[in-house]
Amino acid sequence: MAMRDPAERLRAQLERLRGDERLRQRAALAGEMTPQELLAETWALCRWAAFFLDQLPEDEAARARGYHEALPADAGPVLRRLARLAAPAAEPP
Secondary structure: OOOOOHHHHHHHHHHHHHOOHHHHHHHHHHOOOOHHHHHHHHHHHHHHHHHHHHHOOHHHHHHHHOOOOOOOOOHHHHHHHHHHOOOOOOOOO
């Protein structure tokens, strides 16, 4: 059965990515990284995501930007701490 609803397709893609073996391998590697290395890796991944998002047609980009998962209740203090940190010296993609 073909899924026609874009939100349903996006949810299916997210579920597929969550089960991806490469992500499990990256998670295992991330478990061995220092907090500074994790922050630098996260920064680089976000830059790549922003780069690719900017390449999408506007309707697809708007749909992708419209998807949000709720943050956990204890995310506030962590986000405030991250906001005070200087950005790593990483080049954009």
